[in-house]
Amino acid sequence: MLRRLGVVVVAMAMAACTQPASPSSAAPLGHTFDSPEALAQAVLTRLAQSDVAGLRALALSEQEFKDHVWPELDTSRPERNVPFDYAWGQMKQRSDGSLGATVSRYGGKPLRFVRTRFTGATTQYASFVVMRESEIVAADENGRDLVLQLFGSALVKDGRYKVFSFVVD
Amino acid sequence: MKYVSRTMAAMWVAAALTVGQLATVRADQAPPVNVAGIDKPVIVVTGSITGTENWTSNYYYVLRGAVFVQAGATLNIAAGTRVIGESGSVGTLIVLRDGRLNAIGTRTAPVVFTSDQPVGSRSRGDWGGLILNGRAPVNIEGGEGQGEADTGVYGGTNPNDSSGTMRYVRVEFAGVEFSPDNELNGIAFQGVGRGGFYEYIQVHMNRDDALEWFGGTADIKYAVASNAADDSFDWTFGWSGRAQFIAIHQRGDDADNGIEADNNEFNNNLLPRSNPQIYNITLCGDPDRNEGGEGPRAANLRRGTAFTIRNFLVTGFKSVGFQISDAATSAQVDNGTSQMGAGVAWGIPANMHASVAGYITSGRFPSVTLGVDPGLSTAGCANHENPQFQPSGVATLAGGQMAPIQPPNDGFFEPVTFIGAVPPAPADNWMSGWTSFPQR
Numbered sequence: 001m002l003r004r005l006g007v008v009v010v011a012m013a014m015a016a017c018t019q020p021a022s023p024s025s026a027a028p029l030g031h032t033f034d035s036p037e038a039l040a041q042a043v044l045t046r047l048a049q050s051d052v053a054g055l056r057a058l059a060l061s062e063q064e065f066k067d068h069v070w071p072e073l074d075t076s077r078p079e080r081n082v083p084f085d086y087a088w089g090q091m092k093q094r095s096d097g098s099l100g101a102t103v104s105r106y107g108g109k110p111l112r113f114v115r116t117r118f119t120g121a122t123t124q125y126a127s128f129v130v131m132r133e134s135e136i137v138a139a140d141e142n143g144r145d146l147v148l149q150l151f152g153s154a155l156v157k158d159g160r161y162k163v164f165s166f167v168v169d
Numbered sequence: 170m171k172y173v174s175r176t177m178a179a180m181w182v183a184a185a186l187t188v189g190q191l192a193t194v195r196a197d198q199a200p201p202v203n204v205a206g207i208d209k210p211v212i213v214v215t216g217s218i219t220g221t222e223n224w225t226s227n228y229y230y231v232l233r234g235a236v237f238v239q240a241g242a243t244l245n246i247a248a249g250t251r252v253i254g255e256s257g258s259v260g261t262l263i264v265l266r267d268g269r270l271n272a273i274g275t276r277t278a279p280v281v282f283t284s285d286q287p288v289g290s291r292s293r294g295d296w297g298g299l300i301l302n303g304r305a306p307v308n309i310e311g312g313e314g315q316g317e318a319d320t321g322v323y324g325g326t327n328p329n330d331s332s333g334t335m336r337y338v339r340v341e342f343a344g345v346e347f348s349p350d351n352e353l354n355g356i357a358f359q360g361v362g363r364g365g366f367y368e369y370i371q372v373h374m375n376r377d378d379a380l381e382w383f384g385g386t387a388d389i390k391y392a393v394a395s396n397a398a399d400d401s402f403d404w405t406f407g408w409s410g411r412a413q414f415i416a417i418h419q420r421g422d423d424a425d426n427g428i429e430a431d432n433n434e435f436n437n438n439l440l441p442r443s444n445p446q447i448y449n450i451t452l453c454g455d456p457d458r459n460e461g462g463e464g465p466r467a468a469n470l471r472r473g474t475a476f477t478i479r480n481f482l483v484t485g486f487k488s489v490g491f492q493i494s495d496a497a498t499s500a501q502v503d504n505g506t507s508q509m510g511a512g513v514a515w516g517i518p519a520n521m522h523a524s525v526a527g528y529i530t531s532g533r534f535p536s537v538t539l540g541v542d543p544g545l546s547t548a549g550c551a552n553h554e555n556p557q558f559q560p561s562g563v564a565t566l567a568g569g570q571m572a573p574i575q576p577p578n579d580g581f582f583e584p585v586t587f588i589g590a591v592p593p594a595p596a597d598n599w600m601s602g603w604t605s606f607p608q609r
Binding site: 069073074075077079080081082086087090091093094095096097098100101104123130132152153155164165167169 | 235
């Protein structure tokens with residue numbers, strides 16, 4: 001009887017882990033796009049306008065990170081004892097720093113989108129996918145192709161693409 | 170609401186099971202327990218450390234999850250103590266502002282922070298790492314970093330702040346990913362002041378940067394950064410500490426810059442400006458392309474940082490030696506703030522980037538020799554299991570061009586007769602006895 005109860009508990013636990021952890025009341029992600037190409041184009045457009053606020057909006061907000069991402073990260077498991085604020089703050093600081101450098105370097109420059117891909121690993125979470133190490137090829141005013149890393153990973157949820165963060169190492 | 174509660178409960182169970190499956194050490198929390206196959210009692214540490222705690226080599230200490238040394242608390246770790254970061258829970262040690270970590274090893278009995286995985290199965294990112302938060306100045310707007318909550322805030326107005334002292338300490342196989350795009354450094358010095366002492370420190374096989382300085386004034390001496398998957402020695406946000414006798418070794422399977430140096434990404438001219446003084450540094454890249462194509466550059470100096478880099482040996486990088494990447498950083502050379510000199514770079518496709526070579530040619534960066542082996546074997550320096558940082562004495566000391574520039578007589582720096590991190594043979598090699606370079 002005890003063994004059977006244990007099996008039930010484990011099954012419940014596994015089921016819980018494979019379900020989307022974000023509450024149904026969470027607002028859907030904002031500023032998403034239906035393809036990585038559209039997302040990359042949006043980044044280039046805002047970059048050409050040096051629109052920092054617009055670029056920030058393309059990435060996960062604190063609320064979106066809390067509602068959609070955090071519950072599914074291993075880091076949020078209780079035994080890891082990592083406060084949400086700590087994890088978010090660390091990432092936001094690095095993301096803001098990288099965004100600042102990206103805008104400083106490429107802001108105001110008209111770059112024409114050519115193609116994009118992700119050169120890093122893809123990680124499947126319960127309700128979303130993370131595609132790492134974005135790479136955008138864009139043509140400058142002289143028609144020369146530039147290979148750029150303008151943001152870090154992309155998050156894909158319900159078929160929609162969003163910038164995970166601007167962290168570029 | 171019921172759904173959420175039940176889900177959470179189930180996740181707790183799942184998490185506990187997962188930890189049990191992954192953790193090498195299966196033990197409950199303190200008091201110490203004996204674990205089969207382990208030669209000392211084990212103390213599993215969770216949550217927060219308050220007051221004063223003394224860890225000794227009579228036990229193994231397992232960091233389960235993030236362990237915070239709270240403000241006002243002091244953690245003393247004695248020589249020979251082994252602290253194990255649990256993989257399943259990603260053990261991490263975070264010292265909050267006004268907390269102190271004193272980890273005092275010896276040459277024959279270092280304090281070791283390591284993975285819980287068996288020897289031969291260890292890898293970068295097995296556990297978290299060390300994060301030290303202090304109250305020394307940073308050039309982040311508002312004077313503090315990461316001010317989202319009361320955990321992990323760093324920076325302040327006290328350059329003499331102390332976060333403790335570390336001596337003869339190894340940190341290995343750390344650097345786990347907290348979240349996508351956010352990996353941990355081996356040791357992150359965040360707004361740490363010069364009130365403490367950091368010497369004889371090795372960070373080995375970290376998944377992100379080995380040693381990173383986020384502002385602050387902390388000094389470091391006798392340090393080794395080896396096999397970091399990202400940058401070996403990284404600074405930003407206004408670090409103005411001093412460093413002497415720094416040895417950097419890369420492995421080409423995964424690496425970036427030997428040094429990555431920023432002032433501030435948002436505004437390259439924010440103050441206090443990053444302006445460390447570094448004397449006697451050896452940077453060994455990995456020239457073996459069979460190992461991997463990573464490790465392009467010995468130093469990327471950028472985003473307005475100032476610097477003093479003197480008495481250096483640089484070899485083995487895939488593309489280039491030192492590079493100044495933007496006008497804001499060149500301006501610090503042109504206005505007389507940044508200094509470089511007394512060094513040798515060889516065995517690199519471009520021993521120095523044009524942005525640096527011009528200053529060498531003009532004499533602005535004096536006594537820099539390019540393309541001449543000073544008696545330090547590039548292959549020996551790139552030996553992953555046993556890197557040789559000690560040059561042959563005759564070659565290094567031959568000729569005035571290889572004489573060192575004496576560092577300031579300020580009580581921190583030591584006078585030297587050599588360039589590079591390690592004195593030429595047969596002098597004592599300070600790296601022997603306490604460093605270790607396991608690949609797995």
